[in-house]
Amino acid sequence: IAGITQAPTSQILAAGRRMTLRCTQDMRHNAMYWYRQDLGLGLRLIHYSNTAGTTGKGEVPDGYSVSRANTDDFPLTLASAVPSQTSVYFCASSEMGTHTDTQYFGPGTRLTVL
Amino acid sequence: GENVEQHPSTLSVQEGDSAVIKCTYSDSASNYFPWYKQELGKRPQLIIDIRSNVGEKKDQRIAVTLNKTAKHFSLHITETQPEDSAVYFCAASFYSGGYQKVTFGTGTKLQVIP
Numbered sequence: 001i002a003g004i005t006q007a008p009t010s011q012i013l014a015a016g017r018r019m020t021l022r023c024t025q026d027m028r029h030n031a032m033y034w035y036r037q038d039l040g041l042g043l044r045l046i047h048y049s050n051t052a053g054t055t056g057k058g059e060v061p062d063g064y065s066v067s068r069a070n071t072d073d074f075p076l077t078l079a080s081a082v083p084s085q086t087s088v089y090f091c092a093s094s095e096m097g098t099h100t101d102t103q104y105f106g107p108g109t110r111l112t113v114l
Numbered sequence: 115g116e117n118v119e120q121h122p123s124t125l126s127v128q129e130g131d132s133a134v135i136k137c138t139y140s141d142s143a144s145n146y147f148p149w150y151k152q153e154l155g156k157r158p159q160l161i162i163d164i165r166s167n168v169g170e171k172k173d174q175r176i177a178v179t180l181n182k183t184a185k186h187f188s189l190h191i192t193e194t195q196p197e198d199s200a201v202y203f204c205a206a207s208f209y210s211g212g213y214q215k216v217t218f219g220t221g222t223k224l225q226v227i228p
Contacts, residue, residue, distance in 0.1 A: 031214065042203060042218040043158070050213050090157060094214060101146045101207060101214055105157040 002026055006091050006106040013081050013113050021076045021109050023091030031094045032074040033058070033103060034066060036087040043090065049074055081113045116141040118206050120219030127194050128227050135222045137204035138186040144206035144217075147180060147187050152201045152221075161202075162189070194226045 004025040013019050025032065034046040045058030049068040063085060065077045074093075078085055091106040117140040127133045139147075145166040150158035164171045164178045164187065171178050175194075180187040191198055204219040 033216075040220060042220040044218075045216070048213050056213055102148060102160055102163065103214075103216060105150075105159070107157050 004091060004093055004104055004106040006089075006109050008109060009107070010110040011112070013078075013111065015082055015113055016080050019078045019081055019111070021078075021089055021091075021111070023074045023076070023106055024072050025074075025091075025093045025104075025106075026072065027093060027095075027104070028071060029093035029095050029104075030071065032068065033092040033094075034064070034074070034076045035090045035092065036060065036085075037090060037108075038087050046076065046089075081111075083113045085111065086113045087111060116144060116206055116208075116215065116217040118204060118217045118219045120204050120222055122222060123220065124223045124225070126225045126227060129194060129196060131194055133191045133194050133198070133224055133226075135189045135202055135204070135224070136186060137188070137206075137219050138184075139206040139217070140185065141206070141208070142182075142185070143208045143210065146207040147178070148205050148207065148216075149178060149189050150203045150205070150218075152203065154200075158203060191224075194224075196226050196228050199224055199226045 007022045030051045033048045035043040044060050046064050047066040049055045052071050055066050089109045092103040094103045120137045148163040151161045152158045175192045177190040201221045201223050203221050207216040
């Protein structure tokens with residue numbers, strides 16, 4: 001069992017390019033999340049999904065989009081990357097709807113936009 | 115919205131001493147408080163959590179206390195070891211608008227000096 005995986009591990013991207021960060025979990029968790037982590041700012045929620053077919057905006061959604069076609073996958077897309085999107089991106093999942101609220105994180109993607 | 119403040123931002127202790135990290139939250143609706151440990155270049159990993167109906171929880175050398183009235187919670191690490199060196203994040207969580215809203219503190223970098 002892999003848990004939750006992300007790809008790529010790291011990426012350097014030219015400003016204006018489109019980029020999709022991938023996230024896959026095999027825990028059958030219904031909820032998934034995307035966070036960005038910046039020094040001194042902690043983890044901030046970008047988008048979330050409670051179940052396949054539904055998504056919602058978090059704290060910092062501008063410039064990002066997500067989709068949730070199935071339970072396992074939750075890709076994050078930057079339509080036209082800007083330098084301020086340089087960050088470490090973490091995907092997380094949880095079994096929402098039970099007493100277990102714990103979010104489990106993927107290994108992260110380090111993205112640099114030049 | 116919820117606001118979580120975490121102190122100190124950095125903490126150095128001698129091996130064997132205790133370390134205490136404190137967090138405050140603003141929204142009385144928060145009812146779940148996880149603590150994550152993040153080693154350099156790695157993902158955040160849950161180390162302990164506490165729910166609002168419990169005042170204290172222990173797991174070996176780690177304990178968390180919660181004061182709902184004062185809206186603060188703390189992480190206590192006893193008999194610190196060099197492998198405890200990492201960044202620790204507190205978080206406050208509750209369900210709102212159909213999803214689990216988690217607000218993270220900005221992190222405490224703990225250094226255990228051998």
